[in-house]
Amino acid sequence: MQNRVVVTGLGVCAPNAVSLNGFAQSMAEGSSGIQFQEELKQLNFSCQIAGKPNIDRINLNNHFTKVQLKGLNASGLVYGVVAGVDAWKDATLATASSKPDWDNGIVFGTGILGVDKFRDAIYQVDAGEVRRLGSTTVIQTMASGISAFLGGILGCGNQVTTNSSACTTGTEALLMGYDRIKNGYAKRMLVGSCSDSGPYVWGGFDAMRILPRKYNQDPKSASRPMSATAAGFVPGSGAGALVLESLESAKARKAHIYAEVLGGAINSGGQRNGGSMTAPNDEAVQHCITSAIANSNIDDNDVDAINGHLTATSKDPNEIKNWAIALGRSGEHFPYVNSFKGHFGHCLAAAGSVECVATVLQLEKGVLYGNLNAEDVHPDIAALVSKSKILQKTIDYKAKIIAKASFGFGDVNACVIFSRY
Amino acid sequence: MQKQVLVLEMSMPVLFLAGIKNAMNEKEKYQKLKEIVQTYLPDDVSVDAIRPESNFTTELNINSANLVDIVLDVEDVFDITLENEDMDGMLTVGDALTIIDNKISDK
Numbered sequence: 001m002q003n004r005v006v007v008t009g010l011g012v013c014a015p016n017a018v019s020l021n022g023f024a025q026s027m028a029e030g031s032s033g034i035q036f037q038e039e040l041k042q043l044n045f046s047c048q049i050a051g052k053p054n055i056d057r058i059n060l061n062n063h064f065t066k067v068q069l070k071g072l073n074a075s076g077l078v079y080g081v082v083a084g085v086d087a088w089k090d091a092t093l094a095t096a097s098s099k100p101d102w103d104n105g106i107v108f109g110t111g112i113l114g115v116d117k118f119r120d121a122i123y124q125v126d127a128g129e130v131r132r133l134g135s136t137t138v139i140q141t142m143a144s145g146i147s148a149f150l151g152g153i154l155g156c157g158n159q160v161t162t163n164s165s166a167c168t169t170g171t172e173a174l175l176m177g178y179d180r181i182k183n184g185y186a187k188r189m190l191v192g193s194c195s196d197s198g199p200y201v202w203g204g205f206d207a208m209r210i211l212p213r214k215y216n217q218d219p220k221s222a223s224r225p226m227s228a229t230a231a232g233f234v235p236g237s238g239a240g241a242l243v244l245e246s247l248e249s250a251k252a253r254k255a256h257i258y259a260e261v262l263g264g265a266i267n268s269g270g271q272r273n274g275g276s277m278t279a280p281n282d283e284a285v286q287h288c289i290t291s292a293i294a295n296s297n298i299d300d301n302d303v304d305a306i307n308g309h310l311t312a313t314s315k316d317p318n319e320i321k322n323w324a325i326a327l328g329r330s331g332e333h334f335p336y337v338n339s340f341k342g343h344f345g346h347c348l349a350a351a352g353s354v355e356c357v358a359t360v361l362q363l364e365k366g367v368l369y370g371n372l373n374a375e376d377v378h379p380d381i382a383a384l385v386s387k388s389k390i391l392q393k394t395i396d397y398k399a400k401i402i403a404k405a406s407f408g409f410g411d412v413n414a415c416v417i418f419s420r421y
Numbered sequence: 422m423q424k425q426v427l428v429l430e431m432s433m434p435v436l437f438l439a440g441i442k443n444a445m446n447e448k449e450k451y452q453k454l455k456e457i458v459q460t461y462l463p464d465d466v467s468v469d470a471i472r473p474e475s476n477f478t479t480e481l482n483i484n485s486a487n488l489v490d491i492v493l494d495v496e497d498v499f500d501i502t503l504e505n506e507d508m509d510g511m512l513t514v515g516d517a518l519t520i521i522d523n524k525i526s527d528k
Contacts, residue, residue: 046505208489215503278486 005181006421008255009091009243011192012357013079014083015051015236015344018058020090021167024361026343026396027369033344034234041118047211049219051236052197053079065393068149074114074140077149079239080194081287084108084150087241088190091255103187103249105158105175108147109169110193114140115200126186146194158186166408168266168308169193170240170352170418175264177244178416185203187249192241192260195350198344202235208278209315211235211327222242223346224373225310225339226320226381233311236345240353257421259363262401263296265289266417279315282322283412289326289405292415300327303335303417304399305368307359309407310339311346312373317380319407324384334385336397352406354413359404363420366398426495450499454517459495461487473515491517501525 009022016033017023033051040048055078059071063081072078081263084106088095096104117140124132139145144162151160159180165172170193177189195201205211213230214221224233249255267288269281293300306323310316320337324330340355347354362368370393377390398420405415450514451473459468461483470481470515477483488511492503495517501524511517 209505209508276484276486278484286424 001183001184002034003184004247005178005244005261006247006250007092007242007258007261007360008245009087009089010088010357010360011083011085011090011241011259012238012239012354013053013055013083013279014238014354018053018055018082019265023357024365025048027340027358027361028365028367030343030370030394032342032372034219036216036219038412040199040202041216045203045206046209046213046249047198047206047232047235049222049234050056050197050202050214050254051234051238053238053300053349055079055082058082070141071136073117073120073136074196075198075237076110076113076115076194076196076239076350077140077146078343079151079237080108080110080146080192080241081149083192083194083239083241084190085153086277087192087243088154091243091245093188093243095153096157100149100155100157102157104154104156104190104294105177105180105186105188106147106150106156106160107163107173108150108189108190108192108194109163109173109349110143110146111164111166111169111195112201113143113196115196117141117199117331121406127242142323148189154190156190158189164325164330164349165349166410167259167346167348168406168408168412169349170354171406171414172266172405173353174242174244174261174356174416175266175414178261178264179249181244181246188245190241190243192239192353193350194239194272195237195348197237197416201237201348205235221373223312223342225308225341225371226316226374226376226378227312228376230312230314230316230378232313233341234345236347236351238344238347238354240355240357242353242356259360260419260421262298262417262419263292264414265291266414267291267293269411277411279411280318280407280413281411282318285319285322285407286326288415289323290404290411292417293327296417298401298417300329302401303327303403304400305336305338305362307355307402307404308337308339309405311341313327316319317378320381320384330384330390332386334389336368336389336391337385338369338371338391340369342374355406356404359402359418363399363402366396368395368397369393369397450521451518453498454495454514454521455489457498458483458514461491471514473513473518475514477514492494495521499525501528
């Protein structure tokens, strides 16, 4: 027997807000979290804007012990712990006291963890001061540091792991946790992902010339998903977290249910047929979407809205074309579609989870969030989709089913189907 | 090899007129550039496909992500620095040669 899986907790640490309520408000209002970054200017970046969570007003003593805070220099780890612990509390779950809870697990992904900490370590090692690294370097720079920190704080006794699949990471983590509960291996899984802020993470993308270079004086207009004037993705950072739970467990403890995860799919284009390290194989994207629809036992026409990957590069029309082909829907029949990257940029490894949190909030609040900076819809997109489906403002709309997809370097794809419960 | 260079000369009159006083250098530059580009060709594209009019991504099938690496190699080999605007106009092998010429003469 397979379990139904529902979402019972949400947490977020995003460039536009670091609390769930603030995030919901920012998404609905369409306020941008993208800002000019003086540090990037000093370092001669072409793109000097980014999305970075403002955690100045968060009291980290509520999330970390004194010892953990000592020498803490891993921004993604901080975002991940804040989002993860907040999601757990939002689900009204307790932290294990004396012995671990064997039914609680974690899949919390990242692209690379503790880059700033690693930089410190490299300087110390090169100076022959390896002894001075102390005990904090390994735990803040190992990829699984984030799931390890959360596992310890919450006392989880089921699988505690970190996945990594570039910009697909967050959505993949959700589906990995979903599989585990569906198959009866766990009752509750904290899923999500985090991504560091700063020049060492963003620099490589700046060098690849895929970031916008002409919006340094106008950061809020820079991230333009689906726009004819899209000029590249704005680098972001942060973390999103969701508590997934078997329907049975959620009902038994009378938990609030935000949404149900009906199913989903993960695949790869094998870097063949137009797919490469950096570009998706269209056929694989379509296959991922149709598989997700099929294993969710729904029909193409049941999808009320799409939250795309849509990063604001020249690939956006391609993605829309893939959705249209996969769902067999176009023009007025195409579902509503939005991208949240206009609000907070592309949070890289954290993108999928932060966007999944926002997608679930749409179901919870009975709204669909408007796109930012998509007034001038790309002609290739307008040729496929009625402009009325590309929301310019948040609308009240009780969607029953929303599809969310993420795609990443390495030609990897993930698509999840959420339903109102 | 000699034959190829001849083809090149004929298809690039403008470039060669501009650099006529230093014709040997032009051949050397082209050869150096070709060696750089060669590294980034996919397995199914032969070196012989490289011509001045070849578009890096649409004809030589070079992954657009690798264009930035070609630029870095060009900077190292020719001891020049390319600006963002230079790279925007670098669609073909010939474009790259023109940019290299301009940068060297600006030095």
